[in-house]
Amino acid sequence: MTLLQTGSLFTAALVAAIATVVSILSGLAICDALRHSAAPHTAREVVHWWPLLIYGPWMVASLSILRSALHQRRALHSWSIVLLFSTLATLLCIAQAPRTIAAGAASALPAVAALACFQQLVRQITLTRPPRQAAPRHRNPSASAPAQLKQATPTAGRSSDRVTPDYHTADNRAVRLPSHSHGQRFG
Numbered sequence: 001m002t003l004l005q006t007g008s009l010f011t012a013a014l015v016a017a018i019a020t021v022v023s024i025l026s027g028l029a030i031c032d033a034l035r036h037s038a039a040p041h042t043a044r045e046v047v048h049w050w051p052l053l054i055y056g057p058w059m060v061a062s063l064s065i066l067r068s069a070l071h072q073r074r075a076l077h078s079w080s081i082v083l084l085f086s087t088l089a090t091l092l093c094i095a096q097a098p099r100t101i102a103a104g105a106a107s108a109l110p111a112v113a114a115l116a117c118f119q120q121l122v123r124q125i126t127l128t129r130p131p132r133q134a135a136p137r138h139r140n141p142s143a144s145a146p147a148q149l150k151q152a153t154p155t156a157g158r159s160s161d162r163v164t165p166d167y168h169t170a171d172n173r174a175v176r177l178p179s180h181s182h183g184q185r186f187g
Contacts, residue, residue, distance in 0.1 A: 019117035026114035
């Protein structure tokens with residue numbers, strides 16, 4: 001491993017540790033606000049577990065995003081779940097805060113900080129893994145067809161490569177095109 005790779009992995013590990021600590025502190029800070037938001041409408045036994053209803057789907061979707069990042073795949077559905085439950089946690093905390101700007105910002109900060117740290121963690125994972133494919137995923141096959149046709153057309157001195165005019169050549173294979181001059185109709 002080079003010094004650059006070692007530094008990159010160390011930075012990713014440090015980001016993972018910080019993101020974990022921020023997420024845990026965020027959950028602890030939000031826990032009481034989420035319990036208070038559920039208390040008037042929910043049974044007493046369920047109120048204790050109420051924060052798990054917010055952070056359970058958040059954690060499951062987060063783990064799904066991390067797994068997708070390791071496999072270099074998109075996780076749009078999981079990101080939408082993380083954003084939805086982060087928004088719900090933020091709104092529930094703001095609703096429990098006193099009606100001042102500072103209190104509202106302070107109550108929204110834990111959920112937003114956890115989301116920001118998690119997003120940066122996913123970015124670190126995608127940056128430390130090299131791309132699986134060097135070539136672009138979607139190639140335009142029609143762009144290379146004219147070059148292949150030029151290679152397949154016969155030259156003046158070679159009679160064995162000649163192709164009749166009603167044949168189309170591609171990839172050095174002759175393909176018979178339908179002809180309307182033989183009295184056949186296609187409907």
